[in-house]
Amino acid sequence: EAGVAQSPRYKIIEKRQSVAFWCNPISGHATLYWYQQILGQGPKLLIQFQNNGVVDDSQLPKDRFSAERLKGVDSTLKIQPAKLEDSAVYLCASSSRLGRGGYNNEQFFGPGTRLTVL
């Protein structure tokens, strides 16, 4: 079974530029997550999709971040314009969970995209 794919693996941009990250989840996984992990911290959820609908985007800085999941499969996360504090690893994860309840919270992660904003 192929894992979660992300690209690019590394990106260096200057502040005020825009950047986009791509994620392809595990086939059949309905739920997709984007996390931001700043150095020395745990991952912070930015947005969660179930199929192509948004379940939770309460921590997404909507003035500069946007995300979409077309056709309930691949997803893109965009930052425009980037700030210095956006330097982090952006992780995509997917899980097979549908709906709420139950205890199967296992999420499968991609390798991440390391963003450096200069």
Add this chain to the structure above:
Amino acid sequence: DQQVKQNSPSLSVQEGRISILNCDYTNSMFDYFLWYKKYPAEGPTFLISISSIKDKNEDGRFTVFLNKSAKHLSLHIVPSQPGDSAVYFCAASMDSNYQLIWGAGTKLIIKP
């Protein structure tokens, strides 16, 4: 407001000995806890989990203990092996909202 805390940024253990990683939480509504392991340049991978109805879960060399009254959980690795060197994250969720809340991680170094 850190709801999940891993107070030890790093831990060094001799190969073959027991590694104990600790995690504290503040939200009594959390009812499911997970440990993830992360190697450099890779995403976290699921290791072991425990629900609040249990106080212990074991999987091979890995055992997680949950003390609900103390809002504390720990991961025991016995015996520790060089391949266990990684960053270990504790995460928690509430069944009614399955978003994972993560600790900052503990870097485990296994010395040969």
